[in-house]
Amino acid sequence: MAQAGPLDYLSLGWLFVATFVIVLAAVEGGYRLGCYRRRVGSEQEASLGTIVGGTLALLAFVLAFTFGLAAARYDARRELLQQEVNAIGTAYLRAGFAPEPRRGEIRALLREYVDARVEWSAPGRLETAIRRSEDLHRRLWSQAESIGNKAPDSVLISLFVQALNEVIDLHAKRKTLTLWAHIPATIWVALYVVAMLTLGTMGYHAGVVGANRSLAGVALVLSFTVIMLLIADLDHPRKGLLRVNQQALIDLRGSLDAP
Numbered sequence: 001m002a003q004a005g006p007l008d009y010l011s012l013g014w015l016f017v018a019t020f021v022i023v024l025a026a027v028e029g030g031y032r033l034g035c036y037r038r039r040v041g042s043e044q045e046a047s048l049g050t051i052v053g054g055t056l057a058l059l060a061f062v063l064a065f066t067f068g069l070a071a072a073r074y075d076a077r078r079e080l081l082q083q084e085v086n087a088i089g090t091a092y093l094r095a096g097f098a099p100e101p102r103r104g105e106i107r108a109l110l111r112e113y114v115d116a117r118v119e120w121s122a123p124g125r126l127e128t129a130i131r132r133s134e135d136l137h138r139r140l141w142s143q144a145e146s147i148g149n150k151a152p153d154s155v156l157i158s159l160f161v162q163a164l165n166e167v168i169d170l171h172a173k174r175k176t177l178t179l180w181a182h183i184p185a186t187i188w189v190a191l192y193v194v195a196m197l198t199l200g201t202m203g204y205h206a207g208v209v210g211a212n213r214s215l216a217g218v219a220l221v222l223s224f225t226v227i228m229l230l231i232a233d234l235d236h237p238r239k240g241l242l243r244v245n246q247q248a249l250i251d252l253r254g255s256l257d258a259p
Contacts, residue, residue, distance in 0.1 A: 030204035
């Protein structure tokens, strides 16, 4: 199980506020320290610009790395959804190899299963959808065992069982990726520490050179906060605004035969 991310403790809105306040405080603290050092004449500004440029480049690298991790998980969730749609469709077709009345019962359960998978993305419905899906797994597997025991040498029944097994495996993968596969807390802490040091150094440089506070600094802090919010949103599909489009499942449900 992965370590917790920021949205395991904060809502998206509170994460935005907390990040903005923390980073802005780092900039202001650095600025005031820089002003003090300039007054006492104990700081040379010649090399500070180079240092600020280097730390900003490091922050950009860490941000890009973290964003890449979150985006990769988002792409993986989207790919798994398409694989699941294909697997359910295949299992539904191969259920036609089963004799009646098992054929109709299996297909009815698969239609109900698609409904449960659509419910997966509804806000606050994930746990219910998981329980419902796993209950349907047991019922579908019971049906597969029944027809398999009656025709243990049937290649066609084996093909259906194989497709059903893939459906169950893909559920486990999606569950893991949704609930537990988040960016580790260690990376989040490192990112915030690097950001505070970098933007604090930027504020320190402004204080040393005697520059007045600028709204451009607030804009930089706000931009960083928005990027952090986007990363957290991509990393937490249960709470964020960025969700994998479920249209493929909806189209699948519409294509299945009516009961």
